[in-house]
Amino acid sequence: MGCCRGFLQIVSFSLQKYTLILKWFAEFDFIFAQQKRPMSLFLFWLFFGIGILIQAIYLLVIFGKTAFYSGNTPQSTSRNEEGVTVVICAHNEFGNLKTLIPKLFEQDYPIFDVMIVNDRSSDRTKRLLEKMMESFPKLRSVTIKYTPPHCTAKKYALTLGIKVAKHDVMLLTDADCLPETNQWIRKMTAPVRNQGKTFAVGFSGYEHKPGFLNNWIQFETLLTALYYISFGLWKKPFMGIGRNLCYRKDFFMNAKAFKGLWHIEGGDDDLFLNQYASGQNTAIVLDPEATTISKPKETRKEYLIQKKRHLHVGKYYRGSDKRKIGLYSFSHALFWIGGIALLIYLGLAQSWEQFSIVFGIILLRSILLTVIFKAAEKKIQGTKPPKNIWMLDFLYLGYFWILGTISHQAKDIQWK
Known part of the structure; x- marks a missing residue:
């Protein structure tokens, strides 16, 4: 990693001197003119x-x-199976929760419960949770009726959910996500439970569907994963995604995790990690059995709204x-x-x-x-x-610079 880090520092230094280099070569423009090369x-x-x-x-x-990458994420010989709380923030997610909750209780792990934060829902979410808690004793919920003016909705909901969570190990996902296997809890929380890590960062993909938009979503999601997974494996983590993320409640509360971030819409996952993750306290869980799968956006408008929120948060990352x-x-x-x-x-x-x-x-x-x-x-x-990766890579040129610029300047970012 030292070699890689040194290279990046050299490249960064060279790019800072880029203008001076061009001016130096411009002084020798007569050479190109003599050779009739502009x-x-x-x-x-x-x-x-x-x-x-x-x-x-x-x-x-x-x-x-x-x-x-070869081999699985190193596992401790310890068989610590302490309790885990799965935390999910939901706003008008009746349909998704109806599918997700029974699926969560199929997990092959001895001690866990599920905390659903019902955030200002106006659909039948509250009634569904009341009914399901009769069938699933380990299901709990907290209802939020309003968001204080100084807080953004998702961070406030997540903070309340974590505050009342029963166990110290938190495993986060979204209402529209499903674990790929019944080993999700065990695999995703292992670094925190058994290796003393503060964070365990996992991958969350999207369902494969026909059409160009879905193919693009698969490409962009994989490229984003290559960023945060690869740098995490190089012991230089800088972000994670809230659809598949694990950390301890004590750390979250003691660090006052969202201090200085309350005014930013989004960033409850990547900005949190950007502030506190390091090569020593963070593990990347690279295992298909530890992934979750989400429902992709099906219209360009929905997708652009989502990505504008994601890209907007990037401007608050550390400079490095x-x-x-x-x-x-x-x-x-x-x-x-x-x-x-x-x-x-x-x-x-x-x-x-x-x-x-x-x-x-x-x-x-x-x-x-x-x-x-x-x-x-x-x-x-x-x-x-994804199909036609080379073509999607070319289109990424316009996507990043155009949508990235728009997102950076956006003022109308919302969660739900």
Whole structure:
């Protein structure tokens, strides 16, 4: 990891000096003029070269940590099976809870209960919970009738749920999620119970459905997972997702976890981890038996609202963690912009030898990207990867920069 960290520091330093380098090369513009090669061609090659270099490091070294991960997460010999409370915040989730609650009580774990935080629901959620508590004695609920003006709804609901939780080990998911297996509680809480970890970070995917939108959701979800799982495996964790996250109640309460975050809509999971997670206190649970599956958005409007909220939170990350994502996206843009510009320029100039080199590099990266994604999907979830990864990767160029900019400036972010 020291080598990888050193490389990232060098690259970050180089990018800061990028403008000075361009000015230095501009002083030697007469060389290109004498050779009848415009400065723009040099810049295209420079962009393309920097992009492919950083992309190779991310794909092979950083994301490769997940894709080529061997063995299971190390387990302690301890068989501590202390109690676990599964915490779920629900706002008008009658239909989802009706399916989820019986599924949770199929878990193969001896001591656990389920806490449903009924957050201002106007549907039949309260009546459903009352009825189900008769059938499931380990089901508990707390009802929230209003949210204080200084708090955001999800954080307030989650805090109340954790505060009244019976056990110290908290396992979080959402109302529209389902555990993939009956080993979910056991596998996800093991690092906290048996290894003394503060956080255990897991993966939550989405149901596979036909259509381009769902294929895109699968791609974007897997890419996001490659970020936080890979850096977590490199002992540099910076985020997790509330659909599959474990930590201790005592730590949450003692740290006053949402202090300074109450005004931010979202971030009850990733911003919390961003503040407190470290290589020593956080474990990544990379096991298909420890995953959850969620219902994907089925319209572009719903999806964009969801992603705008997720991307908006990113601007509150620590600077070093912003660079972990930003450096990949920046090099991704340099690679595609430089590569396409070179293909157009060299094609018009009929410089077919150089054209073939650029095209070959783009093709080689597309193959490498597909291999990494396929291997990572198998390790993380044990299912098939998205279709046409190379095409989705190209479209990600516009998605990140356009939607990311809009989300960064957004003022109308809401949970529900």
